[in-house]
Amino acid sequence: MTAIGIDLGTTNSAVAVHDKQTGGARVLRNGEGQVLTPSVVGVHTTGATGVQTFAVGTPAVNWAFREARDTIFSVKRLMGRDFLDDAVVETNRHMSYDIVPGPGQDPRAHVMLAGQMYSPVQVSTMILEKLAEDAAAHLPEPPTHAVITVPAYFNEAQRVATREAGEKAGLVVKRIIDEPTAAAVAFGVDLREGDKRRVLVFDLGGGTFDISILNATRDAAGRNHLQVLDFSGDNWLGGDDFDLLIVKRIIDWVKETADLDPSHDAKFLYKAKYEAEKAKRQLSQTQVVDIIIPAAYRADGVIVDIDLQLTRAEYEVMIAGLVDTTIGLVRAALDRQKLVPDDISDVLLAGGSTLTPKVYESVEALFGRDKVRRNVDPMECVALGAGILAGTQHGIECGDPACATVNDEKVTECVACHRPLFDARAVGDTNLYEVTGQALGIAAVYGMNGDSFVSIIPRGTPYPVTQPLKRTFEATNGRKIVVPVYEGDDPVASRNQEIGRLDYDLPHEIAARAKVDVEFLYDRNRTLFISVIVPGTDLRHYATLRHDAPREGTEQVTVLTPGEDDEADQMRQLLLHVVEAAERFQLRYQPYVDPSQSVKIQKDLEGARRVLSFPDPDECRTMINALRSHLFESGLASQLYLAESTADRATQEDARKIYSLVAIIRGEFQEGRHKVAEDKARLLRGLITQMSQQTEVPEIRDAADFGGLLKILDS
Structure with missing residues (x-):
């Protein structure tokens, strides 16, 4: 090996x-x-x-x-x-x-x-x-x-x-x-026996930003122990974003000097990105850089040669907002652990973007220059740490203490006792104790809301999880159980990241309020094992969640169950449903709603909430009609809503056409080219009209039950 x-x-x-x-x-x-x-x-x-x-x-x-x-x-x-x-x-x-x-x-x-x-x-x-x-x-x-x-x-x-x-x-x-953990492993080579360090890794790479806070120790046997306390970051923030700010500067220069817009030309964009990255690196060493791109763009018989100058001071103003974001995330990570900068003994810089003076100077200003370690190359430290682990981890140990056989990483059950290795720990010279960065849980029903997030594995849980973590719910449907699985920390499930869904058709009916246990196990590879069990019956469903399985791109819809059979109660529940749908619509499509229309939506939402306090059937009906009209009469926002709803049920080819056109419309609108976006939207309307003859467009409607979602037990 x-x-x-x-x-x-x-x-x-x-x-x-x-x-x-x-x-x-x-x-x-x-x-x-x-x-x-x-x-x-x-x-x-x-x-x-x-x-x-x-x-x-x-x-x-x-x-x-x-x-x-x-x-x-x-x-x-x-x-x-x-x-x-x-x-x-x-x-x-x-x-x-x-x-x-x-x-x-x-x-x-x-x-x-x-x-x-x-x-x-x-x-x-x-x-x-x-x-x-x-x-x-x-x-x-x-x-x-x-x-x-x-x-x-x-x-x-x-x-x-x-x-x-x-x-x-x-x-x-x-x-x-x-x-960041790999960077800490590389740093740990220099630990001495008895050392106890609290380390913060500031990892700003090309595309992502991470912070990890760890305790690092070395025992008498020469083994390093790294315990992750917390991690945070932004997986859409990195050196690429610094490059794109310079690209924008280059595009603006062409617009100003040649009155041309090169932003849709593929060759120009690549050249600009290449030169922007080079300029970024040079500005880490010099105070000024010349960006020269001969024949960068050709249009209407005009050849544009780019020749502009960028100073470090100008560049640092451009990236200041991004750098401030990284420092804000560091402070938040410290706050979660109830730490202050003085509690950190060592700060490790990882990732090529930490070579930017504005970046490392901001870190030094927060922690003090003497704490920032430069003994490992930030461009290589992550690979070095991974290399150390690759060579010093010798397999995985069976979780049964009576067996404890060390197995190769490629096997899924112990070669000696055939026990599943979901809770096996890596055996090696460096012991890592990692934690989950976000909670893992399911969408469930709470009251009249079918979009509540219930954490089963909380944020910061050490893994592998050797014993199942369990929550008990009530079944809302005797024929099926639906368990949407999410990762995140928002109490509203649909605002988190859906990573899978279990649809369980029951072989025979159970009572609608039967207790249902949902158990999560989490192995060393962060694979999630889920069990759905109805106690007292032989109904047990086990699954390994396939995060990579194709998912339907459907909107989460809060469903309702009628209470008493009186009209006021039914209309109140339907209004609750429509209010929640309108709130999601406003959250997702707010940038595309005319400001005056947005004011009307907000006003009607406030009116609906007042009506819910003392529900009169006629007033509920009036507010339901008002809010529904906003969903379908809000111009571009409604067209995008209907288009994406149509795409969910369209054929493969039709869905591709819709998604591509929606992306173009969003881009044009965000660039301020509203007239172009409206022209494209007319094409989109025609496409939807054509497809609606074959595809049912979902509408907001009252639902008879919760569709198989589990319900949170009353406290």
């Missing part, structure tokens, strides 16, 4: 291998002689023959100026993301390649490469294959196992996607580890 550590980065990736003599690790050079491999995949099409050749890393970068639309970079930002995610929509407007919805009803973001659709997992697999192949040249035998790092704030779907990419690349994934 040969194991490597892989830092699969947004901008660059690196491979490291454990050095047994020093106890540390060393970064391996790739086929081009570099320690960093650009996380870029491209296709070069030979004009004469039409033969397509894939390239990864530097070769892909070298071809990108000619093949900009067929060059994929920053794909890590799309891992586990839905196509209509606001951040994806925003990114799609700036990328030189096309981001599209997945096949069928799969709402996840995919990319187009040489006319073919690829998932972020497939693109990441190509990068991992390149990394493993290049590493083999420096090792006695090709690598078979790997520890792969991910941002600490990656959600479960993103972690599963990363593991899948590693497995598709032919590697046994020993562990998926958080990037």
